Amino acid sequence: MNVLSLALLALLAPAAAAAVLAVVPVLRRHGWPAAAVCVLGSTVSFAAALAILARSLDDPGPHQQVVPWLKASSTAVAEVGVRVDGVVAAMLVVVTLVALCVQVFSLGYMHDEPRPGYGRYFAYHALFLLSMNVLVVAPNLLQLFVGWELVGVTSYLLIGFYYRKPSAARAALKAFWVTKFADMGFLIGLFVLFVASGSFGWDAKLAPGVATVVTLLFFLAVVGKSAQFPLHVWLPDAMEGPTPVSALLHAATMVAAGVFLVVRADPLFAQAPDTRSIMLGLGAATALFAACLALVQTDIKKVLAYSTCSQLGYMIAALGAGSALAGFFHLTTHAFFKALLFLAAGSAIHAVHSNDIRDMGGLARRMPLTTAAFVAGALALAGIPGLSGFFSKDMVLEAVEGKLGSVPWAALLLTAFLTAFYMGRVVFVAFFGTPSGPAAEHAHEPGWSMRGPLLVLTVLAVGAGLLARPFATLYGAEYHFAMGAGPTLAAALALGGFTLAYVVFGRARGQEPGVTAWVARLAETSAIDRFYELTYRRVALVVADGLGWFDRYVVDGLINVLGYSTLEAGSRVRGIQTGFAPDYVLAAMLGVVGLAFWAVLR
Amino acid sequence: MTLSTCLVLAAALFSIGVYGLLSRRQLVAILLSVELMANAGNIVFIAFSHFRGGSLGQVFTIFSLALTVAEVVVGLALVLLLYRRHGDTQVGLASEMKG
Numbered sequence: 015m016n017v018l019s020l021a022l023l024a025l026l027a028p029a030a031a032a033a034v035l036a037v038v039p040v041l042r043r044h045g046w047p048a049a050a051v052c053v054l055g056s057t058v059s060f061a062a063a064l065a066i067l068a069r070s071l072d073d074p075g076p077h078q079q080v081v082p083w084l085k086a087s088s089t090a091v092a093e094v095g096v097r098v099d100g101v102v103a104a105m106l107v108v109v110t111l112v113a114l115c116v117q118v119f120s121l122g123y124m125h126d127e128p129r130p131g132y133g134r135y136f137a138y139h140a141l142f143l144l145s146m147n148v149l150v151v152a153p154n155l156l157q158l159f160v161g162w163e164l165v166g167v168t169s170y171l172l173i174g175f176y177y178r179k180p181s182a183a184r185a186a187l188k189a190f191w192v193t194k195f196a197d198m199g200f201l202i203g204l205f206v207l208f209v210a211s212g213s214f215g216w217d218a219k220l221a222p223g224v225a226t227v228v229t230l231l232f233f234l235a236v237v238g239k240s241a242q243f244p245l246h247v248w249l250p251d252a253m254e255g256p257t258p259v260s261a262l263l264h265a266a267t268m269v270a271a272g273v274f275l276v277v278r279a280d281p282l283f284a285q286a287p288d289t290r291s292i293m294l295g296l297g298a299a300t301a302l303f304a305a306c307l308a309l310v311q312t313d314i315k316k317v318l319a320y321s322t323c324s325q326l327g328y329m330i331a332a333l334g335a336g337s338a339l340a341g342f343f344h345l346t347t348h349a350f351f352k353a354l355l356f357l358a359a360g361s362a363i364h365a366v367h368s369n370d371i372r373d374m375g376g377l378a379r380r381m382p383l384t385t386a387a388f389v390a391g392a393l394a395l396a397g398i399p400g401l402s403g404f405f406s407k408d409m410v411l412e413a414v415e416g417k418l419g420s421v422p423w424a425a426l427l428l429t430a431f432l433t434a435f436y437m438g439r440v441v442f443v444a445f446f447g448t449p450s451g452p453a454a455e456h457a458h459e460p461g462w463s464m465r466g467p468l469l470v471l472t473v474l475a476v477g478a479g480l481l482a483r484p485f486a487t488l489y490g491a492e493y494h495f496a497m498g499a500g501p502t503l504a505a506a507l508a509l510g511g512f513t514l515a516y517v518v519f520g521r522a523r524g525q526e527p528g529v530t531a532w533v534a535r536l537a538e539t540s541a542i543d544r545f546y547e548l549t550y551r552r553v554a555l556v557v558a559d560g561l562g563w564f565d566r567y568v569v570d571g572l573i574n575v576l577g578y579s580t581l582e583a584g585s586r587v588r589g590i591q592t593g594f595a596p597d598y599v600l601a602a603m604l605g606v607v608g609l610a611f612w613a614v615l616r
Numbered sequence: 617m618t619l620s621t622c623l624v625l626a627a628a629l630f631s632i633g634v635y636g637l638l639s640r641r642q643l644v645a646i647l648l649s650v651e652l653m654a655n656a657g658n659i660v661f662i663a664f665s666h667f668r669g670g671s672l673g674q675v676f677t678i679f680s681l682a683l684t685v686a687e688v689v690v691g692l693a694l695v696l697l698l699y700r701r702h703g704d705t706q707v708g709l710a711s712e713m714k715g
Contacts, residue, residue: 593714595707596646599637 017069018079021096021151024062024106028143031055035137042133052136053117056143060110063103070103074488078153092214094160097153100488101277101342105150108346109267111474112353113143115467116262119357122463123258123364135175135256142168146267150274155207156214158275159200162239165268166193172263173255185251192248196238200275203231207282216279225285232279233289240272240326243300247546249323253315257363260315261356265322266349273329273345280338291418294334298414298422298429301327305432309439313369314359317440321395322352324429328410331422337413339489343482344406351394351403351475354468358388361464362444365457373451374444380457385445387468392441394475396434397508399501402478404508408501409482409493415500431507438515446520622663630656643698643705647691654684 015023031051034041041047076099082090117139124135145168149161174186204214207228211218220228236242241249252264263269276283276293283290304323311317325348332341361384366374378385394401397408407430414423449455459465486493629652636649658677665673695705702709 591713593711595710596638596641603634603638 015065016077017066017073017075017098018077018096020062020066020069021098021102021106024059024066024110025096025144025147025151027058027062028052028055028140028147032137032140032144035133035140042137043130045127045129045132048133048136049117049121052140053114053121055140056110056114056117059143059147060107060114063106063110066098067103067107070098070100070488071484074100074103074490080153083156091208092156093154094157095153096151098151100490102151104342104346104485104488105274106147108349109146109150110143112266112349112471113139113146113262115471116258116266116353116357119261119360119464119467120256120258122461123360124256131175135172138168138171138175139262142172142263142268146271149271152278154214155204155216155279158278159204162200162235162271162275163197165263165271166190166197166239169193169252169263169268172259173252175255175259179254182254185248185254189248189252192245193238196235196245199231199234199238203228203235206231217281220282220285222285225282226288229279229283229286229289230292232275232282233293236272236275236330237296238272239275240269240330241323242272242296242327242330243303243323246300246304246323250316250319253313253319253369257315257356257360260319261353261360265318265352265356269322269326270329270345270349273326273333273341276330276333277338277342277345280333283333284336290334290336292334294331294414294418294422297327297330297332297334298425299327300324301331301429302425302432303327305429305436308436309432312371314363314371314374314440314444315356315369317371317436318352318355318359321355321433321436324433325352325395328407328426328429331426332410332413335413335417335422337409339486339491339493340406340409340413342489343485344410346481346485347394347402347406347475347478350471350478351391351401354387354471354475355391355395357464357468357471358384358391361460361468362388362457364460364464366453368453371440371444374449374454375447375451376449376454377445377457380449380455381459383459383465383468387472388445389441390472391475392437393512396437396512397430397504398434398512399505399508400479401476402474402481404501404505405479405482408504411500411504427504427507430504431511434508434511435515438512439519442515442519619663619667622659622667626656626659626663629653629659641707643691643695643707646707647688647695650691651684651688654680654687 031054034051035048041051076097078095078097080093080095080097082092083094084091117136120135120139124132127135142165145161145164147161148164149158152158152161170186170190173189174183176182177186206224207218207220208214210220210224210228238245249264249269253260255264283293301324304320304327308317308320308324311320325344329341329344329348332338332344362374362377362381363369365377365381365384368374390401394403397404411423411426411430414426416423449457483493633649633651633653633656636652637646640646640649658680661673661677661680665671665677698710699705
């Protein structure tokens, strides 16, 4: 099979799974057949992705096969199809691998779910993998947009998976609205791009002003999808979904779609230095800001959610600094270690039945494998030397260094320190110390379907740093690592942060000391939410009230006046209908006489 | 006898019909008035056919007679219905169309 057939297979396997699960409800009702179909589709997709990667290492392409789409008077406006190049090969493996791990993990994690819910869950997962693959193999930005919206829908469905829970339903709506608001930027950007260049390709040459407008519009969508300040508010709430969903959609793959878009549209962004400066600044600001918020969360998933915002900020900053390779490599390593962290957290939540790190404590003795996995993920995220996060973070820092007066660089270094500190906090409070309750005391390791994915992802989170060189080859670039001043500084900060966390929380006995209380006051987590709420009340509601008044009294008023005057006129003239037949005859006769006069006198 | 005397006769007959139609209150009388008006029309047909030549007017009169018979049948049926309903054939009794 050639590489394009493989890409088509990777795309169609989850599509077939999703279609079968959609049209055969009996599979969903019984639960496990749906899971089997879904995992089978993902396995085939993953195998195809691996084969593509193996071939792309020799011949990175690009290969492309498209069919015309949206035919208007014999010329097609757009094309759909598959495209395989280095970026696609790498991204496809990341997406399908993490998706497969998460789905296998879910087999055990969602076991207590009623069987129809279990089936529905896996049907959504198959749909998600299809959508993500549509996005990844897209040969142009229009198909990318289709996949982009599809993952948005599946994200909505999966956040609201527990739709009977009001908070989950609200979170799903919030995520949908915030990202849809941002997606308008993508859509308008596509229009502008098409008008300016006549195609939806990302390699068009644009006038400088147009390029800035188009990329800024795309960047708006990226800000929404990749949860950058100030549109990050949906991501922490999205943790209402099941934990494996958070791992797959809201950490590893879907939120990274924004970064992927910029990597894809890199030739366009390269023509817009202003947009890149904004991305660099906003990315670094988000990284620092979200890291501050992650410091004070007590919900383990919220810590990870804000950490995701923060790391996405890293990627955006790298892209803003012009290094798509650094951003993309950090995306890859982040996908592994953040999925690992979420799954390990899910394993702990599954055992303790609480999201709060203060309810955990001392899990290390009861759940050694989960603890080992979480610690490995935390160390990788913190950027401890030798682990994957260290290499990718270093690549980002190197790209950012010296840009915009080195302010973003300093912010990212500070973020690296904070990252190590807050991950250390979670590790020491939740997994070491003494158990804080009976649930934590009687916690036990989950079954093999949950342990297997943890092991796979642990290996990748630790070792993915070694992939930097082949990864750069795929991207058509060179990569050399040297332990210079920058990496040493970053490593020192990471180790310092972790050590400080040990000093503060190491003997906390599963209790949160009061030290972080001041930070809580410093970084009010819901300030942005409250700002939106205020804006909503003050502006949107007033405008809506005004429009409502206009609609009720002017538009409806006109219609009502028309209706009432018709009725009134009717009741006035009804008197001439006497119901007495000779009167009608008389009227007809008068009419005839009138006509006769008219005919004669004409 | 000339064409104009025939036309005057027809006009007089028609006017008598109209007068009856408007002034009578009994449905049967009204039907009779309508018959007068119809026959005024027939006279005009015959008169023109006779004085101007051609037989088309006579053919039309035959048609008209047949139509009138049918009309009288329907009219008498209505009269019967009104009688069954109200026990009388006063035209004012049928006042359902009053607004």
